[in-house]
Amino acid sequence: MVLASGSLRMAAAQAACFPGRVGVLLAPRNANGPCSAVRLGLPWAVDNGAYSGFDAARFRRLLAKAAGRPRLLWVVAPDVVADARATRKLFDAWRPELAAAGVPVAFCAQDGAERLELPWGEFACLFVGGSTRWKLSTAAAELMAEARARGQKVHVGRVNSLRRLRTAYERGADSVDGSGYSRWHHRTAVHRPDMSLRRHLAFLRTLEAERTLFD
Numbered sequence: 001m002v003l004a005s006g007s008l009r010m011a012a013a014q015a016a017c018f019p020g021r022v023g024v025l026l027a028p029r030n031a032n033g034p035c036s037a038v039r040l041g042l043p044w045a046v047d048n049g050a051y052s053g054f055d056a057a058r059f060r061r062l063l064a065k066a067a068g069r070p071r072l073l074w075v076v077a078p079d080v081v082a083d084a085r086a087t088r089k090l091f092d093a094w095r096p097e098l099a100a101a102g103v104p105v106a107f108c109a110q111d112g113a114e115r116l117e118l119p120w121g122e123f124a125c126l127f128v129g130g131s132t133r134w135k136l137s138t139a140a141a142e143l144m145a146e147a148r149a150r151g152q153k154v155h156v157g158r159v160n161s162l163r164r165l166r167t168a169y170e171r172g173a174d175s176v177d178g179s180g181y182s183r184w185h186h187r188t189a190v191h192r193p194d195m196s197l198r199r200h201l202a203f204l205r206t207l208e209a210e211r212t213l214f215d
Contacts, residue, residue, distance in 0.1 A: 001175040002204065003045055003155075004197055008032055011197075012040050018201040023073065025177045026066075028058035034065045034072075045073040045106070045155070045175075051081055051129075060097075067101045073175070074125040074153065075101075079108035082131050084116055091119060106155060114139035120146075125153035128173075132158070136167060144171050162203050169207045 003025035004011040015022035024037045024044035029052065037044040046066050048059050059078065066072055078094050080086035087110045098105050106125035107118065111134040126147035128140055135156065144154045156168040159176035168176050181197040 002181060002200055003175050003177040004181045005030060008036055008040060014197050014201055015042055018205065021201055021204055023175065026062065028055055028062050034069045038069050043071050043073050046075040048076045048078050050079050054078055063101050067103055072103060074104040074106040076106045076108055076127050079110060079129060082111045084110040084112035088116055095122060109143055114143060120150055125155055128156045141171050148172050165200055165203060166207060
């Protein structure tokens with residue numbers, strides 16, 4: 001499944017063409033909120049916005065609005081980009097607040113996460129973040145495999161190419177996101193058609209067909 005951020009209209013249009021393959025990703029600085037996502041009837045998730053600059057107040061407001069809403073996949077616990085140790089400490093600090101909200105939580109794996117003891121029993125989804133190099137590493141792949149073996153969902157962030165989409169799919173990711181999918185969909189369609197939501201969804205359908213064929 002591809003989680004699109006920004007243009008809910010674009011997400012809804014593509015969901016009609018690619019049933020079961022489109023969801024919505026909300027972030028603290030986005031104009032859209034849980035009410036809009038719920039009205040679409042699509043699965044949706046909440047990012048914490050750390051990649052572009054974490055704002056605790058905005059995140060808390062979004063968390064409060066998300067709690068108890070239907071079709072919520074997960075909320076990403078605050079993290080520190082490319083720093084697994086700092087992210088682990090931050091997760092512990094936010095864990096009581098997230099638990100009190102009663103939302104399914106995603107733990108963001110960052111560079112070096114393979115060397116730490118992760119809080120496996122305390123999150124519903126492993127969100128694979130970190131640098132591009134680490135995201136594509138064997139270490140990240142092994143963590144994804146462990147999460148799946150434990151019955152947890154796996155999401156991969158910043159999947160903005162067909163190569164990364166294939167890698168995420170082959171490693172068993174349940175969902176991905178990418179900044180180019182719909183946030184700037186008009187500009188993307190003209191200047192970067194390779195990053196368009198429709199193109200990636202069509203490729204995902206091809207990957208699914210290949211798996212069915214060879215299985």
